Amino acid sequence: MIHPKVPAEPSELTHFIGGKHIPGTSGSYGEVYDPNSGEVRARVPLADRAETEAAIAVAVEAQREWGEWNPQRRARVLLRFLQLVEREREALARLLSSEHGKTIADAHGDIQRGLEVVEFAAGIPHLLKGEFTDNAGTGIDVHSLRAPLGVVAGITPFNFPAMIPLWQAAPALACGNAFILKPSERAPSVPLRLAELFLEAGLPAGVLNVVNGARESVDALLEDTRVAALGFVGSTPVAAHVYATAAAHGKRAQCFGGAKNHLIVMPDADLDQAVDALIGAGYGSAGERCMAVSVAVPVGEATADALVARLKERIGTLRIGRSDDPEADFGPLVGRDAVDRVRAYIDLGVAEGAELVVDGRDFVLPGHENGFFAGASLFDRVTPGMRIHREEIFGPVLSVVRAADYEEALRLPSEHTFGNGVAIFTRDGDTARDFTRRVNTGMVGVNVPIPVPVAYHTFGGWKRSGFGDLNQHGPDSIRFYTRTKTVTSRWPAGLREGASFTIPTMG
Numbered sequence: 001m002i003h004p005k006v007p008a009e010p011s012e013l014t015h016f017i018g019g020k021h022i023p024g025t026s027g028s029y030g031e032v033y034d035p036n037s038g039e040v041r042a043r044v045p046l047a048d049r050a051e052t053e054a055a056i057a058v059a060v061e062a063q064r065e066w067g068e069w070n071p072q073r074r075a076r077v078l079l080r081f082l083q084l085v086e087r088e089r090e091a092l093a094r095l096l097s098s099e100h101g102k103t104i105a106d107a108h109g110d111i112q113r114g115l116e117v118v119e120f121a122a123g124i125p126h127l128l129k130g131e132f133t134d135n136a137g138t139g140i141d142v143h144s145l146r147a148p149l150g151v152v153a154g155i156t157p158f159n160f161p162a163m164i165p166l167w168q169a170a171p172a173l174a175c176g177n178a179f180i181l182k183p184s185e186r187a188p189s190v191p192l193r194l195a196e197l198f199l200e201a202g203l204p205a206g207v208l209n210v211v212n213g214a215r216e217s218v219d220a221l222l223e224d225t226r227v228a229a230l231g232f233v234g235s236t237p238v239a240a241h242v243y244a245t246a247a248a249h250g251k252r253a254q255c256f257g258g259a260k261n262h263l264i265v266m267p268d269a270d271l272d273q274a275v276d277a278l279i280g281a282g283y284g285s286a287g288e289r290c291m292a293v294s295v296a297v298p299v300g301e302a303t304a305d306a307l308v309a310r311l312k313e314r315i316g317t318l319r320i321g322r323s324d325d326p327e328a329d330f331g332p333l334v335g336r337d338a339v340d341r342v343r344a345y346i347d348l349g350v351a352e353g354a355e356l357v358v359d360g361r362d363f364v365l366p367g368h369e370n371g372f373f374a375g376a377s378l379f380d381r382v383t384p385g386m387r388i389h390r391e392e393i394f395g396p397v398l399s400v401v402r403a404a405d406y407e408e409a410l411r412l413p414s415e416h417t418f419g420n421g422v423a424i425f426t427r428d429g430d431t432a433r434d435f436t437r438r439v440n441t442g443m444v445g446v447n448v449p450i451p452v453p454v455a456y457h458t459f460g461g462w463k464r465s466g467f468g469d470l471n472q473h474g475p476d477s478i479r480f481y482t483r484t485k486t487v488t489s490r491w492p493a494g495l496r497e498g499a500s501f502t503i504p505t506m507g
């Protein structure tokens, strides 16, 4: 196997503004790691307020023309973009994997789920059709149209460097907005490459800009009156902060946060299927997914004993390897801080009295002693009040919370502060139907462990997992990135009637 060489000197990344690579001028940089080796592979500039404001000015200018393009012409840019990404899908997947640490196969999935939203947004001529009422009153017609907002911004997390930027950019651009992407400073290279490909696909320069940075650039985006709306995806404390600050500045915002996703295993479930689901959804991408399953809830002691025994056996066969090892089930975490956090949560779980059935704390991949690896861990007999159940760990740690019966199992995700995804494994249609109707969670899987909806439905969690009214992708995304203008018109015959001094009614 050929390992990508880590350059002796870290490369220096740029911003991408007005169709050009622009070096950072703030003097402040973040470090981008190779998580396999723990070495720094690049430095990413962190934009200050002035650099961010300069990008906003470019976007304002570019949007004037872009917003006037007809929707079909805008869709053609998206269609060409799809072809370009297809052309270099493998290279993009490798780049993504080398910065993030997810396996190359999983990186392909990251790109694919992003492209599906581009495909959805390419239907923009149809999606943007407004409403029309003929003859709402004598000689009066009413129509509603969806106008672009202007300049909108997206702030994205490290864990889906292709998918989430595309979830935001594709509908935002299709609706006629200019878009400023502030990607995670931990994995900025794929977002930069995607912006280059949009330019190559015919997107006018300045319509999509990438401003690398951290808090200072986000604050500038939040406070600048020229930015009409923000999409945020990341941890809950920052999501809540961005949502409140956007509202205080009169901006539209949709902010998606952390998660604690439960998978209920009913006594009648196909146990092999449930174990497969838990292993894949619990440990895939080293647990660094907002839709990862981090809590298994077997119903009844017999189900729990059988489940824990099988999980333990399967975890023993997991292969943890370099992100470019085609045999690896999962690779390293994104950073040293992530490894430390995961270990600290395992220490905490032990101190809280949970039973640590599999301990991944001391895992080391030979030859990669400085890599950001964590082994798979499994806790049994976790109780709802423990912090390891209440808080998001975001690593390869699965907790088993035993429930005595169905009602107790239903309460666990329903009463949890997070409400992103949930799943139930059962063969009984009535139980599944009752569960899907009553559970207090935004996305539900029935015998499907990670119920990420397809692109033409919408994605969004409830409670502390999502702040705002409208979800990502699907019809909600078109509503989010446009505003409705409603026109009531009457033509000359009506004017001849002269002035009216009472409020108009349609009688």
Ligand code: NAD
Binding pocket: 155, 156, 157, 158, 159, 160, 182, 183, 184, 185, 213, 214, 215, 218, 219, 233, 234, 235, 236, 238, 239, 256, 257, 258, 259, 289, 290, 392, 394, 420, 461, 465
């Ligand atoms: P994060 O909150 O640390 O960072 C997200 C983004 O916010 C980054 O672009 C970062 O630069 C920026 N940021 C960080 N601190 C900030 C601050 N104080 N002010 C302004 N901006 C700030 O999240 P992360 O570690 O990159 O991503 C992991 C988190 O994202 C997990 O909690 C995961 O569950 C969540 N996530 C949620 C979804 C969802 O759809 N609900 C999807 C993916 C990830």
